[in-house]
Amino acid sequence: MKINEEKVILEENEVSTIIKEKEKKGIERENEKKILVKEIKKIGTQISYDYEIDRSLVSLLHMDNKLKIDYSIPIEDVPDEIAVIPFITGILPMIYLEDITVVLDRIDKDFYEAFDQIREGYKKMLPKGEWKGKIEAKEIIDHSKNPENGKSSVFFSGGVDSTSSLATHIKEKPEFILIWGSDILQNNEKSWETAKQIAQNTADQFGINTNYISSNFRFYLNENALTTKYRELLPVSWWYDVQHGAALLGHVAPIAYKKKLAVHYIPSSYNIHDKNVVCASYPTLDEKMKFCGCHIIHDGFEMTRLEKVKNICDFQKDSKPKITLRVCCTEREEEANCCKCEKCYRTIGELIACKEDPKKFGFPITEKEIRDIKKFFKKEEVQGTAVRHWKEIQNKMLEDQKYFKKLRYAKWIMKFNFDKTKRKDFKKEMWDENGEKI
Template sequence: MFNRKIIEIDKPIFKNNVFFYNISTTYDLDKYFLKKDSFIDYIDVKDDLSSVPEGISIIPVLCNILPVSWIMDATIFIDELDKTFFESIKAIKENFSMMFPKIEFKGRLIVKKIVDYDRIFMEDKYMPFFSGGVDSTFTVINNIDKKPILASIWGSDMPIDETEGWKNLSNIINQFSKEFDLEKVFIKSDFRELLNIRKLNEEILAINDNWWHGLQHGISIISHGVIYAYKKQIGNILIASSHSTRDLEERGVEVIPCGSSPIIDNYFKFSNCKVIHDGFDFTRQEKIGKIVDYVNTNDKKVYIKVCWESISGKNCSSCVKCCKSMLGILAEKQDPNLFGFEFDESILDEVYEKVSNPENYGVYWDINKGNYWKHIFERFQEDPEYWKEKKNLKWIFDLKL
């Protein structure tokens, strides 16, 4: 007998390269949804996507809702689904359960028709998700010989109502694609406006994480590449790592709880396409070093967009993420101003003040929480002779890391 908590997803409606989704739920699940419809718009794609089958085009909205089913022990009903993806869900769910043992992952997925879409995919075609940040920029450069196709989502970090911010960000992405002679695809989606994250966060207090970071963002972002990859026969979708093997070693753990992880992303498969969690062998500082080296060696210009404090689509050059990136670039003996920041040496004094008094500025300024600051300062300390004239950096060399 089915659980009485039910989610039904209708057959996708396609019009002008936009996929529309309609959802219905039993009343006890209503509070977890802000609305019952969603869309994905391939805003600059010239190809007609109408030939993409239902069992593929349903995957993006399904991935957004699957964690709701698991945590709320609800049953999802859909008409059709790709066989390979259907089979991959089991491993993804089990690995989430292993990652978060304090909560139970239940729920069911009932599919009327499971189809084996045995389509030929090109194993030499790669599509990384690209936001312009450190991780995704490294992933592109790390795979530059493969001429990857960049996929960027308007609606992930940049809200879909921020048209001016998206204009600035899309210009940055356009410049990057031209600089490196790469194809790109822009995807507009309201997937972050579908769920009531505040209510869902209340259901997962035991995991000491939030819904977006812990459960949603990995498979939801990846799923936005499925339709285009199927149409263009792209054999590999790449998503950049946030953590690294060194992070695991330093924390003494086998896995870092995160919705995007090798044990989640690498198990995501559909038809004959696979997903690669890229860059896990590199720390964030090592990625910055590789980016700087590549830019210097190949005479390229790269605007690194890391800031989500500013909705302008540009870096604010004052938040913790901007400061980590600026100091990371400086530690590689390069000028942060060349990478899209507004940097001067007064920022070094500001960082010193904030990392010295994290109780006044927040946990992300605490060099004992996480490893990003530690790896930046270690990089400075590798060459004290080079920095000896920089008096406002002396405090870094006094740190016991």
């Protein structure tokens, strides 16, 4: 019997290739970075998480400060597949960039399907990154029929963006959601109480429910280490560029389940005219998020900031509520706004451009102090985006020069050359060269 030696050699090579591929996959599985969610503890209003991580992730996650979230409503009956979502979204970009496999028992079907879509959003925003990672769950559970029509919520900080969203959707009476641990850190109790009081006062005027969340989600991962590691990819910082949008939205999931929400609004910071923006909260990311039948709307993206202020002013005239805006970037213990920082000045300018008295909206500023804003621009650095907002204020005032020339304290705005102001480096403002917070 004649043996075809070429065929035998070919078959041996094929077998060898198959074996090598299997061995390679086996090695890849052994080297796979994993986060194992062992237990989700729900006691009263609090959720905490017990999880194990690979040794390679120790520098990126603080295992001595695991995620804990406290809600203002009981959450013991929220199923694990929903309760786990805030944990995953808080580290979502890390899961993608570090190619982590999250292993757990159960996951919500809507969120499981959104996981890949959100990753595609990150890829488009930051194409130089390698966005991988996956979720391995024993069960995928469908809660898509949970919502009731017309039920909605909104992140409400009391700022221009969220107050404009309230004005737009007031007929829905969207439930307010505030998170302590985001822009106001958990060690700043007095500022948090001020923010809560402003939100509660606004909610009470319209019979709106408020939901409060306290979370250490900015501290169960190492923001500084992640910013440093991905410095070449991130224009500003981990928190600003990739984390905060998904992390905030994930906290809504247990409330959405309990309250049967169909829609959650996240007020936009940018608008449709902003191009090539890198920001963790953007329509191409936020609107990919979904859980238990609740979808996300990145709200007000079609409006400029000045248009939002005009929307608020019209709302105030129509419904006569007392609106206090909280826009201040500085840490305040009592009043909502310092009336001395650029963001306060900007909002004051926008209110004046809309022919409104800033005092009515929470800015106790005198005419002399408004005149003195010009001195601020002559000596201080401001962000480039702020300059654009001020030029919009200027153009609005130039449309009615006769009216604004009568305002001696504000007419300087029409003549001021904002293009000559010193520009602030946003990255240097937030992080030093070692990736540490300043």
